[in-house]
Amino acid sequence: CCKVVKLAPILDAINARFKEKPVLSIVGQRKYESIARAFSPSVWTNKWLPGVISTTPIQEWTALQVWLYLFLEKAEINELYFQGFDRLGCWLCPASEVAELQLVAKRYPKLWSRWESYLESFRKAHGLDRDWIRFHLWRWKELPGDQRRLLGDKARKSLEEPTLDILIVKGEGVSKVSFKHSYLGELVLRVPPSDLVYLVIDSLKRVDNFLEMYVENIRVTCDSRFYNIYTDDDEAVKKIATSLAKITIRVNYCLRCKLCVNNCPSNAILLDESGQMRFLREKCTKCYICNEKCPLLSFLSIQTKVLDKLE
Template sequence: MCGAKTEADMPVEVYWCDNCITPIIREVNSIDKEVCPHCGGEARHLGADLRPVFPEERLLVEILFGKPLEYINKSVWVSNNRYFIDGKLKALPLKTFEKADADKIAQQLLKYKQKNSYEHFNKSIKTFVKANKNRLDYLQSEAFSFINSAVEKYPPENIVISFSGGKDSTVTADLVVRALSNPSIVHIFGDTTLEFPLTMEYAKRFRTENPMSIFKTAKNKEQDFYKVCEDIGPPARMMRWCCYMFKTGPITRVLNNMYNNVNILTFYGIRKSESVSRSKYKRIEDDAETIKIQRQTVASPIFFWKDIDIWLYLLGEDLDFNDAYRLGYDRVGCWCCPNNSTRAQFLSKIYMPEQSKKWRQFLVEFSKSIGKLDAEVYVDTGKWRARQGGNGVVAAEDVKIHFTNCTTENNAKVYRLNKPVTDELIDMFIPFGNQHSELGRKLINEKIIVDAKTNIPIISIQPFEQDGYENAVKIKTMNVKKHDVLQRMIGYQIKKYNACRKCLKCESLCKYGAISISGERYTIDEKKCKKCKMCVTAKYLEGGCMMEKFLKTK
């Protein structure tokens, strides 16, 4: 691929040289994989991946082991919660984090902070970089080749780097700028409002240190995270509405403003080894079902890299990076993400005590509101993260489509609305065809939608009075072969009208920038809409509205 043999053909694992006291990255099929390339001595297999433990995290681990500063002159690495002290395994069970008193640990960290040192760590890292120089040269060369091949069909102004403030996006940004010899590439930073304080500090440093880059910040200023949580419930592992509302949606808006209908190439720091879902991606991806923001092709230069590769590049190239990694975080997305590990949650109790306590208290109160009798246990054991649907949430009623079949007309349904019929509802039908108000019966305020190609009427929309429905609309389909299919898609738009929480998923889904949410109104631009119907197709939008996934009940 892209002019060079890819790492996908050459899987690697980590070995350890007891002579150099450092990890070695070796190809699985290499004949001399058990030989240290630095000293020529014997190297033994250690594991699939590894990351360095910085002095800040090392001190924390020492305190948890009851041995402050015990390993200050040793090379410490970790894989999950398996720590290697000069190559010897010392596991730290998850229960250690669950049982430890965060306040007391914080006091001890402060007590020993002045005695902590980077002296031995820096020496160890120099050895690590020297021992793996060939690997570093290969990673850089292969990535440069991939990047230059990926941009062949795109002018420089249509190339974007997605910058999250994490280690992967930092490496990706450096690779792309260097490979293309272009320091003026657009960087998009998604400020979710839930970033680690250290992430915001790093983003600020990055902007200062890269003055020629076009650095754009995408932020949803219209939504408050806690207020949305009160309305539809906190995000959970399978229901991360926050990603669309606070990251993907705002980034879409920035891209739409900058590029309008132009196709762009975005470089992402996506890695195959990060998760099962990401392992299914392609290194260059443009499939509408896979990418979150349409009208872009996503390219991932570090797709096949391991954690240890990332750190080899960062430390070998002496790059600045997010200081949260020094504390022991292995990922730096939203600090309260339901996907965060037990260790990450423990770290936040230490380094973000006020935010952590506020979040826990909210979770406990929410759990009580949905009927959890053991609310504190439900929260502290992490069961809230496995929550699915809107059981117990008042807003769940909005995603239920209530209708009756009209008794006087065929293929007509009367839908219950939770607000009066307005132009916003009528505009929801733009994806189906064109509005022809003059064809509708004015006495009953009927609106007619005609097929965009044939101009034949296909939908009649009429405000309606129905017993038990305070607000209702009668919608009739006509002159179509499959009335049930069209009515199902119409139901999706009714659901959007009743349940829209401005999650911004629809904005990201539309290839043509026709959908926008301004203030409290969901708007479809008739001039931009191409009638592709992606926004009313379950293949691209399950249940026709993202709120269906977050609020549906059993």
């Protein structure tokens, strides 16, 4: 979530205000805030913020030093710090302590009720135990060792990294391909598609009740469940299937975070005034950096299975 709701807007703001790079970003983080920050250098770069050098001048400060400085400068202080909150940011941040989440629930019951309703529906959809909500296990995709030891059997089931299964069924001159995402379910291309499909697809049109397209001069059709790739070249089928899987996810579930826009070296992608992603084919160099920067794909484990017939 940090990539979408924090880093992406930061990069968007930096690109809008500073045309020359690098840009120096001064951050107020300290090593005492978390284990990860304890080992963080005082100057660093982030792959999600190209052209930005970050530094924290208060890396070695204690909380007491921060408060003494604020009082010395008579700085305005958020009142929530005096009501038990240790850190302020997104109200449902998974980096929060349980005590802070309980404070949120007490102070903002309507907000918290909405969040718990979402967690409950997600829990049911993915077969998770009620303890997943009770012990706030949603804060991790994989439980750290201490929490796992503390909870014992209650920690036996947690979320895994998202996976995408590509199933290829070989046929005579055509292979049927289907995609299943561990969280999103079965995937097919929606219509009308975003311009982004042309990152992979050379041409696209609707024929009766299916889509017909060409990818690397190979005919592909798409119905309500399958992509049909018309070639006997097994390697080409795998390559096209992987490309179609990625672009299907990006088109169907685009978060409008603009990370692809702000990382494209040739400015081939833009977000128009209506909120639609636009792809400028004449500018694209097929570097696929946009795929690398897409948060929907960056942690996705792709597995391909080839069968001679449907199971």
